[in-house]
Amino acid sequence: MKNILPTPLQYKKNSLTFDGIALDKIAKKHSTPFYLYSKKTLDLYYKTFFKAAVTHEIPSPLVCYAVKANSNSEVLGHLNKLGSGADVVSIGELKKALKAGIDPQKIVFSGVAKTASEILFALKCSKRGIYSFNVESIEELELINQIALKEKRIARVAFRLNPQVNAKTHKHISTGNKTHKFGLLKSDIIEALAVPSFWTHTTLVGLSIHIGSQLTDLKATVSAIKELSTLALGIDIPLEFLDVGGGLGIDYTQAERAKLASIDTYMKTVSEALHKYYYSKTEHTPRIVFEPGRILVGKMGVLVSSVVRTKTSDNCHFTIIDAGMNDLIRPALYEAHHDVLPATKSAKLIITDIVGPICETSDCFGTKRKLPSLKAGELVVIDNAGAYGHTMASHYNERKIANEIFL
Ligand SMILES: *Cc1c(COP(=O)(O)O)cnc(C)c1O
Numbered sequence: 001m002k003n004i005l006p007t008p009l010q011y012k013k014n015s016l017t018f019d020g021i022a023l024d025k026i027a028k029k030h031s032t033p034f035y036l037y038s039k040k041t042l043d044l045y046y047k048t049f050f051k052a053a054v055t056h057e058i059p060s061p062l063v064c065y066a067v068k069a070n071s072n073s074e075v076l077g078h079l080n081k082l083g084s085g086a087d088v089v090s091i092g093e094l095k096k097a098l099k100a101g102i103d104p105q106k107i108v109f110s111g112v113a114k115t116a117s118e119i120l121f122a123l124k125c126s127k128r129g130i131y132s133f134n135v136e137s138i139e140e141l142e143l144i145n146q147i148a149l150k151e152k153r154i155a156r157v158a159f160r161l162n163p164q165v166n167a168k169t170h171k172h173i174s175t176g177n178k179t180h181k182f183g184l185l186k187s188d189i190i191e192a193l194a195v196p197s198f199w200t201h202t203t204l205v206g207l208s209i210h211i212g213s214q215l216t217d218l219k220a221t222v223s224a225i226k227e228l229s230t231l232a233l234g235i236d237i238p239l240e241f242l243d244v245g246g247g248l249g250i251d252y253t254q255a256e257r258a259k260l261a262s263i264d265t266y267m268k269t270v271s272e273a274l275h276k277y278y279y280s281k282t283e284h285t286p287r288i289v290f291e292p293g294r295i296l297v298g299k300m301g302v303l304v305s306s307v308v309r310t311k312t313s314d315n316c317h318f319t320i321i322d323a324g325m326n327d328l329i330r331p332a333l334y335e336a337h338h339d340v341l342p343a344t345k346s347a348k349l350i351i352t353d354i355v356g357p358i359c360e361t362s363d364c365f366g367t368k369r370k371l372p373s374l375k376a377g378e379l380v381v382i383d384n385a386g387a388y389g390h391t392m393a394s395h396y397n398e399r400k401i402a403n404e405i406f407l
Contacts, residue, residue: 301386
């Protein structure tokens with residue numbers, strides 16, 4: 001049972017509660033659909049993650065929370081208080097992280113399409129700029145060097161290595177193979193290091209990897225750390241950090257619950273790989289950077305929705321709710337599973353499809369689910385929606401973006 005990750009949801013008698021408060025009571029004050037986040041749960045996940053890094057003797061760990069998972073200001077503010085840095089992929093995320101108080105020297109900037117204005121802003125956002133531009137192409141490195149030259153600054157850069165491993169996850173969220181647009185091949189990194197004109201106003205401070213998201217099997221992670229270590233040992237530049245990326249998954253389904261690596265197992269695996277392939281072979285001790293997203297925020301959030309009506313079509317039964325794929329796109333985009341829970345439990349269940357209001361067949365949160373027969377106005381909760389929920393919301397069908405409540 002060790003793999004069951006804590007969540008804020010719990011039935012008390014037959015009523016669903018969130019952080020111990022009846023959901024009906026919370027929903028009275030807000031119009032549905034809305035996202036509901038638990039600060040207590042966020043706190044627990046961050047502390048568990050950081051503590052595990054310390055326990056497993058990771059050298060001066062730095063957690064750079066992947067802002068794209070959930071960029072809510074209060075979430076970022078709280079993570080800042082806990083000591084977290086940020087992994088950003090746009091100027092918008094960078095500005096939000098800075099506004100939340102995150103130290104620029106704890107911010108890494110990833111992404112294949114950093115523009116000149118984004119690079120300029122990141123370079124000038126503090127005396128030393130950001131902690132690292134995680135560079136994903138030679139062209140980007142050249143541009144950073146040019147901009148830094150013009151500004152008479154030195155840009156801190158790290159190469160994102162494409163370790164050519166196949167992470168076992170949905171094909172849309174696997175990023176570590178050479179057919180993917182992310183990162184640089186080892187041979188290209190070694191070539192770039194030998195071109196002096198790339199390095200007049202840049203300094204190599206680290207190497208990074210990120211092989212995919214919702215990882216449950218850590219074999220690819222170990223292979224990627226091996227590749228990262230081999231490269232780091234092969235270049236004779238004293239690096240300040242090695243960045244092992246993010247990607248640790250959460251349990252959305254029963255099947256995942258059984259095979260998912262816990263935070264402790266993940267950290268133990270990462271630490272053992274780093275010691276085996278890197279630290280045992282050198283005197284040098286760069287710090288380790290982590291870029292967790294989903295594992296820190298996935299479990300702390302739910303999407304609360306009301307039933308609009310039900311409908312039957314021959315022998316199909318539909319429960320139509322007021323949340324749609326524009327609020328939470330993961331089921332439509334990744335065929336992702338989210339549990340849907342009624343606010344009030346009942347022993348009598350029917351088989352139903354839970355669908356939203358959007359004019360798309362893929363606007364469906366679950367087919368053939370067992371739920372009570374619900375009436376208009378009754379509440380349902382879509383579980384595990386703290387990560388890649390609100391940040392991926394859109395105005396499709398001219399709908400409003402759902403509010404976020406941080407309890
Ligand atoms: C998305 C992303 C992450 C976070 O991934 P999770 O699966 O949410 O942990 C980390 N690093 C980079 C570069 C990313 O693009």
